[in-house]
Amino acid sequence: MTLIDRLWKDAPLATRNEITPKLGFVLTVLLALVWLIPFLWMGVATLRPPSDGINLMAELMPSLTPTLDNIRDAWEIGDFPRYTLNTTIICAGILLVQFVTITLAGFAFARLAFAGKTLIFYLFLMQLMLVPVLLIVPNLTLVAQLGLYDTLTGVMMPFFASAFGTFLIRQAFEAIPTELEDAALIDGAGLFQRIRHIYVPLSMPSFSAFAIISVTSHWNDFLWPLMVINSPDKRPLTVGLSVFTATAEGTQAWGTIAAGTLMVIAPLLITFLIFQKRFISSFVTSGIK
Amino acid sequence: MSLAEPAALPVATSAAPRLHVLKRFSSGFKASLPAYLLLLPSLIFLALFTYGAMGRVLIDALYQRTTPKAPVRFVGLDNISAVLADPAFTGAVVNNLIYAVGTAIPSIGLALLFALALTRTNAVTSALRAALFLPVLIPMVAAAALFLFIFLPNVGLLDYYIGRLLPVLPNWLGDPDIALSVIMVITIWKNAGYYMLFFLAGLQAVPEDVMEAAHLDGAGPFQRLRYIILPELKPTFLFVIVIATLNAVTQVDHVFVMTKGGPANSTNLVLFYIYQQAVEHYDIGKASAATLLTLAALMGLTALSFRTLANREGGP
Numbered sequence: 001m002t003l004i005d006r007l008w009k010d011a012p013l014a015t016r017n018e019i020t021p022k023l024g025f026v027l028t029v030l031l032a033l034v035w036l037i038p039f040l041w042m043g044v045a046t047l048r049p050p051s052d053g054i055n056l057m058a059e060l061m062p063s064l065t066p067t068l069d070n071i072r073d074a075w076e077i078g079d080f081p082r083y084t085l086n087t088t089i090i091c092a093g094i095l096l097v098q099f100v101t102i103t104l105a106g107f108a109f110a111r112l113a114f115a116g117k118t119l120i121f122y123l124f125l126m127q128l129m130l131v132p133v134l135l136i137v138p139n140l141t142l143v144a145q146l147g148l149y150d151t152l153t154g155v156m157m158p159f160f161a162s163a164f165g166t167f168l169i170r171q172a173f174e175a176i177p178t179e180l181e182d183a184a185l186i187d188g189a190g191l192f193q194r195i196r197h198i199y200v201p202l203s204m205p206s207f208s209a210f211a212i213i214s215v216t217s218h219w220n221d222f223l224w225p226l227m228v229i230n231s232p233d234k235r236p237l238t239v240g241l242s243v244f245t246a247t248a249e250g251t252q253a254w255g256t257i258a259a260g261t262l263m264v265i266a267p268l269l270i271t272f273l274i275f276q277k278r279f280i281s282s283f284v285t286s287g288i289k
Numbered sequence: 290m291s292l293a294e295p296a297a298l299p300v301a302t303s304a305a306p307r308l309h310v311l312k313r314f315s316s317g318f319k320a321s322l323p324a325y326l327l328l329l330p331s332l333i334f335l336a337l338f339t340y341g342a343m344g345r346v347l348i349d350a351l352y353q354r355t356t357p358k359a360p361v362r363f364v365g366l367d368n369i370s371a372v373l374a375d376p377a378f379t380g381a382v383v384n385n386l387i388y389a390v391g392t393a394i395p396s397i398g399l400a401l402l403f404a405l406a407l408t409r410t411n412a413v414t415s416a417l418r419a420a421l422f423l424p425v426l427i428p429m430v431a432a433a434a435l436f437l438f439i440f441l442p443n444v445g446l447l448d449y450y451i452g453r454l455l456p457v458l459p460n461w462l463g464d465p466d467i468a469l470s471v472i473m474v475i476t477i478w479k480n481a482g483y484y485m486l487f488f489l490a491g492l493q494a495v496p497e498d499v500m501e502a503a504h505l506d507g508a509g510p511f512q513r514l515r516y517i518i519l520p521e522l523k524p525t526f527l528f529v530i531v532i533a534t535l536n537a538v539t540q541v542d543h544v545f546v547m548t549k550g551g552p553a554n555s556t557n558l559v560l561f562y563i564y565q566q567a568v569e570h571y572d573i574g575k576a577s578a579a580t581l582l583t584l585a586a587l588m589g590l591t592a593l594s595f596r597t598l599a600n601r602e603g604g605p
Binding site: 018020021024025027028029031032033035037038039042045054055057058060100101102104105107108112113114116117120123126127130132133134135136138139140141142157158160161162216219220221222223226227237238239242245246249254257258260261264265268269272273276279280283284 | 323324331399403420424430431445449542545568576577
């Protein structure tokens, strides 16, 4: 009863015996439960013994004899450690280069006066307007011409510069009092020393917000790596999972598919559950993934 | 939730940048050089993969190149007219419009409901928000893998629990009349929690005392929503509509995993069509023409998003 009482108390704007907000809250609770069903099924199906057969596959009540067989099968059929490694390399590689490019560009926009500033600023803005996902065809041609087809570098390269990151960091840098920099100047610190020892450490929240957005979006990216990568051993998790799903679907090995899916989404989900607040505020700051 | 910081990004700061050393020089090229060097790494990649790509789409659309090795041939606007005459393309455009409207309205509506219900911050609402936000974090490919089973005929989750109530069990993904709606359900499930965040942020701007005053004046929940909350959320709506539309054009991973555009092209979307032309038919000219048309169609929207984003926080 206490839980019900608590839920009821939490119903918003429900101070004056109004029924509508309470109904809205109840509806939201129900929908949140519906929202979780695919995850619930994934967990239950992963642990269900294959001997239960296809007819029990949809049962949401967990099996009384859970097994790790599906996880083992998925592990053996798909090369998940390799996919995970590739995805990690892609995300880390993109992020590291982005940190350099957005820090330098962010500093230039935040603190330097230069000819053509507005024009260049709009050139950056254009990247946001052009819907980069739609440019896969010309970018594939370019990656091929650079000799980077079927390489992880080819997957990473289009994302090395980030207009969004530049704006985010520019904003963080602008908020730093110039007095701090003045002091460093008097001590004879060079440009890069000031960026490295004053601007970057004081802008850590912005860097971590950007890291969350960048890693999440590239961890989940599918179409672009699908086009660039040809060799099975260079597949990232998403492409690996799609191939794996297509294979296992033919044999109706749904428990294995559930296990494979779980392996692909577990790292991000666990990180999210630990750093929930930070994730959510990063997504709000970003506007677009 | 801390949604604090992003205020509008001023294009030029009013307190002029004070880089003392540089200020001594007149603002010529020499004075600008350090800034250019700092911008160079970013500009190289933007030039290659954004502006260059844009130019390349324009050029490629004018040439015919059906195999990677075949000689290119100038064909003028032939690719454009070929794409416009291709029923697969026009079909994909129509599907995409239906898909955009059919996913945007429900997911934005749900997002608003969720946000209104979960404005207060406490353990319960945080847990509910997290539950609704989880789908946002997983790859579309993974969502598609889960929903493949949910919509599996006869043995799938939906038929197992609800389908038995229907007189005839539909073949959810195999029926051209239903497949697009099924795809839309997944998108709504995946995106509603994302849009919820923006409404939650927007709701923080609704002044407490105004709500309280309306309350005292006897305004019911719908009146408060209509006359106080919705006007306050107008910029949020605009912003979310833009994102939802862009998502409708750029999210096609589930199409790839679940239907490959079928059955009978009923779930083909524009970006998937572009992918098919480029990768399956090696027809770069046609793919570029389709890209060009899509970009052109999105231009009105991007202008709008530019304004919205600029007002909001300087953009994504």
